[in-house]
Amino acid sequence: MIAEAGLAALWLAAALSLLQLCAGASALRTGGDQLLPMIRPIAIAQGVLAALSFFLLIQLFLATDLSVKLVAANSHSAKPWLYKFAGAWGNHEGSMLLWVTVLAMAGAAVAWLERRLPERTLIATLAAQAAIALGFYAFLLFASNPFERLNPAPADGNGLNPLLQDPGLAFHPPTLYLGYVGISVAFSFAVGALVTRDVGPLFARAMRPWVLGAWVFLTLGITAGSYWAYYELGWGGWWFWDPVENASLMPWLAATALLHSVTVLATRGGLRAWTIMLAVIAFSMSMVGTFLVRSGILTSVHSFAVDPSRGLFILILLGLYIGGALTLFALRVGTIREGSTFEPVSREGALVANNLLLSAILGIVLIGTLYPLGLEAATGDKLSVGEPYFNAAAGPLALALIAIMAAGPLLKWRRDRLKELARRIWLPIGLTTAALIGLLLLAPGIGLLPLLGLTLALGTAAASLAPLWKRNLRRTPLFTWGMVIAHLGIAVSIAGMASESAFTKETLVAARLGETVNVGPYAIRFDGIEPLAGPNWTAIEARLVASRGGGSSLTMTPQARVFSSPQTETSEADIATLPGGQLYTVLGREDEQGRWQLRLWWKPFVTLIWLGGGMIALGGLLSLIGRLRRGRRPKAEEVYA
Amino acid sequence: MRRLILWLPLAVFALFIVTVAWRLAAGKDDTVRSRLVGQPIPAFALEPPLPGRPGLSSADLQTGKPRLLNVFASWCVPCKVEAPQLLELKRRGVPIDAVAIRDRPEDVARFLQEFGDPFERIGMDRDTRVQMSLGSSGVPETFVVDGKGIIRHQHIGIINPDDVPKIIAAYEAAR
Numbered sequence: 130m131i132a133e134a135g136l137a138a139l140w141l142a143a144a145l146s147l148l149q150l151c152a153g154a155s156a157l158r159t160g161g162d163q164l165l166p167m168i169r170p171i172a173i174a175q176g177v178l179a180a181l182s183f184f185l186l187i188q189l190f191l192a193t194d195l196s197v198k199l200v201a202a203n204s205h206s207a208k209p210w211l212y213k214f215a216g217a218w219g220n221h222e223g224s225m226l227l228w229v230t231v232l233a234m235a236g237a238a239v240a241w242l243e244r245r246l247p248e249r250t251l252i253a254t255l256a257a258q259a260a261i262a263l264g265f266y267a268f269l270l271f272a273s274n275p276f277e278r279l280n281p282a283p284a285d286g287n288g289l290n291p292l293l294q295d296p297g298l299a300f301h302p303p304t305l306y307l308g309y310v311g312i313s314v315a316f317s318f319a320v321g322a323l324v325t326r327d328v329g330p331l332f333a334r335a336m337r338p339w340v341l342g343a344w345v346f347l348t349l350g351i352t353a354g355s356y357w358a359y360y361e362l363g364w365g366g367w368w369f370w371d372p373v374e375n376a377s378l379m380p381w382l383a384a385t386a387l388l389h390s391v392t393v394l395a396t397r398g399g400l401r402a403w404t405i406m407l408a409v410i411a412f413s414m415s416m417v418g419t420f421l422v423r424s425g426i427l428t429s430v431h432s433f434a435v436d437p438s439r440g441l442f443i444l445i446l447l448g449l450y451i452g453g454a455l456t457l458f459a460l461r462v463g464t465i466r467e468g469s470t471f472e473p474v475s476r477e478g479a480l481v482a483n484n485l486l487l488s489a490i491l492g493i494v495l496i497g498t499l500y501p502l503g504l505e506a507a508t509g510d511k512l513s514v515g516e517p518y519f520n521a522a523a524g525p526l527a528l529a530l531i532a533i534m535a536a537g538p539l540l541k542w543r544r545d546r547l548k549e550l551a552r553r554i555w556l557p558i559g560l561t562t563a564a565l566i567g568l569l570l571l572a573p574g575i576g577l578l579p580l581l582g583l584t585l586a587l588g589t590a591a592a593s594l595a596p597l598w599k600r601n602l603r604r605t606p607l608f609t610w611g612m613v614i615a616h617l618g619i620a621v622s623i624a625g626m627a628s629e630s631a632f633t634k635e636t637l638v639a640a641r642l643g644e645t646v647n648v649g650p651y652a653i654r655f656d657g658i659e660p661l662a663g664p665n666w667t668a669i670e671a672r673l674v675a676s677r678g679g680g681s682s683l684t685m686t687p688q689a690r691v692f693s694s695p696q697t698e699t700s701e702a703d704i705a706t707l708p709g710g711q712l713y714t715v716l717g718r719e720d721e722q723g724r725w726q727l728r729l730w731w732k733p734f735v736t737l738i739w740l741g742g743g744m745i746a747l748g749g750l751l752s753l754i755g756r757l758r759r760g761r762r763p764k765a766e767e768v769y770a
Numbered sequence: 771m772r773r774l775i776l777w778l779p780l781a782v783f784a785l786f787i788v789t790v791a792w793r794l795a796a797g798k799d800d801t802v803r804s805r806l807v808g809q810p811i812p813a814f815a816l817e818p819p820l821p822g823r824p825g826l827s828s829a830d831l832q833t834g835k836p837r838l839l840n841v842f843a844s845w846c847v848p849c850k851v852e853a854p855q856l857l858e859l860k861r862r863g864v865p866i867d868a869v870a871i872r873d874r875p876e877d878v879a880r881f882l883q884e885f886g887d888p889f890e891r892i893g894m895d896r897d898t899r900v901q902m903s904l905g906s907s908g909v910p911e912t913f914v915v916d917g918k919g920i921i922r923h924q925h926i927g928i929i930n931p932d933d934v935p936k937i938i939a940a941y942e943a944a945r
Contacts, residue, residue: 424790426790426793426794441791444791444794447787448787451783452780455780458779459777459780462776499789502789502793503789505793506789506792698847721874
């Protein structure tokens with residue numbers, strides 16, 4: 130019954146999205162706004178129904194109802210509770226249902242909360258959101274039905290991919306999707322504004338909180354995903370330039386650029402066409418990413434069930450939505466009048482540079498991700514593009530971006546002088562220079578990119594705090610705090626990345642019991658090895674005792690696990706966060722002579738990467754709260770920090 | 771001019787759609803083909819894993835009839851997944867020989883006991899030299915070798931139940 134109810138809710142939601150689209154279109158055609166009071170509840174009901182459908186799917190997974198094909202294929206009665214729950218979206222159909230649910234709920238939130246947008250633009254925005262939802266409902270109902278029954282029901286399910294049996298699964302995909310799909314609101318806003326030709330500061334102020342909200346979740350999702358990959362895969366890396374990672378990074382880059390250009394539009398009325406374009410691109414990147422992942426067209430560690438007909442279905446949806454939005458853009462944007470102009474050396478100038486650099490990085494990532502496809506289409510050769518390309522191409526741009534990020538907030542709107550800027554920024558520049566000299570003396574062998582990363586991170590951290598200089602901190606608006614903390618977070622994160630890449634120590638040994646191995650400042654004694662059993666796995670666990678300079682020791686227990694259903698081996702790294710860095714230990718195989726392969730890393734300050742990510746998201750959140758509070762006041766004419 | 775620039779994003783996107791649609795239509799082919807397909811099998815002679823069982827040499831693969839050569843290892847988890855399909859192939863009358871990579875006799879014996887023994891001959895390739903010379907990069911991998919000892923087909927990775935008809939077709943074609 131539950132499965133049928135879920136399917137019915139999905140069909141109803143699809144019908145409502147069609148109604149929402151038609152009502153919106155007819156309201157725009159006749160020019161009547163009287164339909165808006167009807168469209169708002171429709172959008173909200175659609176969101177509720179989609180959420181209900183998703184909730185029912187979770188119920189099926191919790192009850193392990195094996196008469197449902199999806200549950201039988203991806204779950205197992207012996208699985209711990211948390212993974213039954215999170216397993217609902219650890220598969221293609223469930224994950225797409227979550228996708229559509231977030232899309233519908235984002236539309237519902239706009240219908241419920243948005244009061245600043247002109248009514249006609251709001252109607253067009255909700256119609257656009259409904260159009261997107263309709264296509265993806267169709268995809269679920271016709272090509273990926275999560276509620277399909279299985280007759281007869283099997284005795285037990287196939288189980289969940291062991292790599293996904295981790296608390297990370299409960300947190301990472303929903304958070305990422307809230308951002309990844311939540312950014313659809315910006316897309317719909319842009320389409321709405323193109324339809325009504327109403328692009329101005331008011332529109333930008335209405336759009337900004339939605340962009341900020343999605344961006345906060347996207348930042349959190351990427352940060353959490355990076356840490357998850359870091360500890361779960363057991364490869365010691367935190368970013369692999371995998372197509373699926375890139376699929377989440379590209380919308381983030383576009384949304385970050387959008388976040389800054391929308392500020393120029395809200396404050397100074399400039400960059401209209403560009404802001405619209407970025408809003409379209411951000412969610413387009415989410416859809417392209419979804420397509421790349423779901424069609425299995427690129428090879429990735431995130432492999433899902435691959436089905437070419439599904440890929441084709443999503444490709445058609447992409448063509449319709451992105452193609453439609455870009456056509457509308459080309460037709461309409463020429464008729465939108467541009468706002469005020471500005472000098473190159475100004476806050477706007479820095480924000481434009483920020484946008485250009487972010488777009489360039491986005492282009493680099495996109496080309497790197499798609500290049501293997503294009504090359505094979507042209508010449509038939511196969512290759513994969515990896516870290517060396519991405520680091521070499523995007524690294525220098527990222528450093529330039531950080532330098533601009535340091536200077537930008539210290540510039541005045543409209544026009545400024547370099548001489549004035551130099552007066553405000555001498556301290557960070559001095560710190561950067563001192564750090565450069567210090568590092569060259571202390572760590573002579575350091576690579577160029579990590580060297581510049583570390584020095585710039587220090588200078589940028591100082592510069593990020595400069596907007597607070599000589600200000601009454603209690604009267605500083607919350608969104609200024611948000612910006613300061615987010616920029617500081619970038620500096621912190623960059624420092625972590627640079628430190629990890631410059632100072633990591635790695636040891637790979639075949640060790641006998643009792644042997645001691647050194648990695649970085651730690652001596653690690655191989656004390657024991659014993660079997661272990663969990664609810665649906667067995668494991669071999671090594672006991673390693675790590676100590677530093679004869680001080681107190683700690684015990685680490687990396688495991689090699691074998692899961693029973695489906696039968697798979699995974700490596701469970703044990704990671705200890707210590708003052709000054711992380712110790713990362715992985716247990717490998719036993720060799721013919723009875724020695725065990727141990728892989729050990731000492732990673733100084735690696736945690737800063739994710740701490741910085743968290744700070745960036747926190748900054749976004751503070752900024753969002755600040756903007757919403759300010760927006761509620763009657764007079765919104767403000768002096769932007 | 772400005773008008774044309776506005777259409778540029780759409781043009782780039784159209785290019786993307788065309789490339790990707792072509793790729794979808796062409797189907798996915800992830801195999802890294804051995805350059806030895808169509809070439810005679812390199813000469814080798816390997817010891818048997820167990821006393822009383824025959825070892826494997828390249829001459830054993832030139833008997834006038836096609837054979838399957840499976841590259842496996844007892845420590846390889848996917849090989850365990852593949853085992854039932856090899857037994858099925860044997861049941862359907864396909865003769866199979868094997869090369870065990872970096873393995874120990876007692877482990878091979880345990881593996882065969884646990885997961886079944888579809889092999890006529892097994893050679894122990896302790897230092898992976900034969901695997902390398904076959905142009906094989908991982909385990910499991912399976913070659914179809916015709917009666918003259920020429921490699922006719924290479925299957926990389928697990929032989930899934932769906933792959934069994936493909937392998938049989940390649941075997942029939944090698945006759």
